[in-house]
Amino acid sequence: MTGPIVRDGVAHAPSRVVRTLILGAIGLLFAIPFVAMVEFTLRKGLAGGHDFSRWIALFQGGLTGPYRQVLVAVGNSVGLAVGTVLIVLLLLVPAMLLVHIRFPRLRRVLEFVCILPISIPAIVLVVGLAPVYSVLSRIAGSGVWTLSLAYGIIVLPYAYRAIQANLDAVDVRTLSEAARTLGAGWGSVLLRVLLPNLRRGLLAGAFIAVAVVLGEFTIASLLSRVNLQTALVVVSKADPYTAVILSLLSLILAFLLLLLIGRLGAERTRSPRHRPIGGRP
Structure with missing residues (x-):
């Protein structure tokens, strides 16, 4: 029996086409509100059309x-x-x-x-x-x-969730015990051993x-x-x-x-x- 298909070092990773489609759909989902906001700021009002007059006026005024x-x-x-x-x-x-x-x-x-x-x-x-x-x-x-x-x-x-996910992936207890065995104080253990691994x-x-x-x-x-x-x-x-x-x-x-x-x-x-x-x- 053959092992699992490995792409880019990850088992069962989606193909490049699938990843492109997923990222494109997510990007489009985020882009639509941005485009709508930009279009709204460029409107001339009842006169119709679009221009950058409001953007220019805001930056020329310097937010005063x-x-x-x-x-x-x-x-x-x-x-x-x-x-x-x-x-x-x-x-x-x-x-x-x-x-x-x-x-x-x-x-x-x-x-x-x-x-x-x-x-x-x-x-x-x-x-x-x-x-x-x-x-x-x-x-x-x-x-x-x-x-x-x-x-x-x-x-x-x-x-808490963001830090705990990284904390579970690092053997903090072993690292701290090894550093303490080598003579490091708790301050050095925290600043030079644990925090770099939890970056x-x-x-x-x-x-x-x-x-x-x-x-x-x-x-x-x-x-x-x-x-x-x-x-x-x-x-x-x-x-x-x-x-x-x-x-x-x-x-x-x-x-x-x-x-x-x-x-x-x-x-x-x-x-x-x-x-x-x-x-x-």
Whole structure:
């Protein structure tokens, strides 16, 4: 009997034609809304036809005047994204590693706690967070940075799954024990042994956190904070065409961020250096 058909190193991998058709269908599915948004921004209105007058006016104005709040909102969203990623990396990752290495029996408990926020509607979450934020505002102020605490909760399910998938593929316990046997401290084990092996999961979790923060509206609106999505809603009430243009630009920014993170997460293969036997390079 013959073994399974292997293409490109993967058993039962689809042919190139099938992969092209699948990727083409997915690309078309994503392209249709983008094309519709671009066409909407190019309309002249009742006069008919298309032109780039709205795009030119927006860039010539430099997002000043009524659109200046969008720049402030973008800065707020970027700061919230950085804060949320730091919360995930500094709190969630060490907790997952500690449970995986020292307390494996608590894995189900940690998984339940991290997955729980996905089952709670955002408006219910805000009702529970409102008393907490009222106390927090009296202690630390009511700056927009406080939203990162709530965002750190809502991204837990997505970041946990991304990191846990990478964690299951790496023998973390053996790596840590080997490093400790060679005399490495826990700081070196974490920074020089474990984190490099979890790079893909960490980057995936970071991107998911950034994507959730850039697209979140409900919590920011109900807690009266200004981020990108709340600013776009305000702009859309005055000029829907400009709001769609700004939405397109934010989607392009997120897409470029995805490509950047994918590039950083790609494994760097080094070509082997051949040395003559018994000689010098």
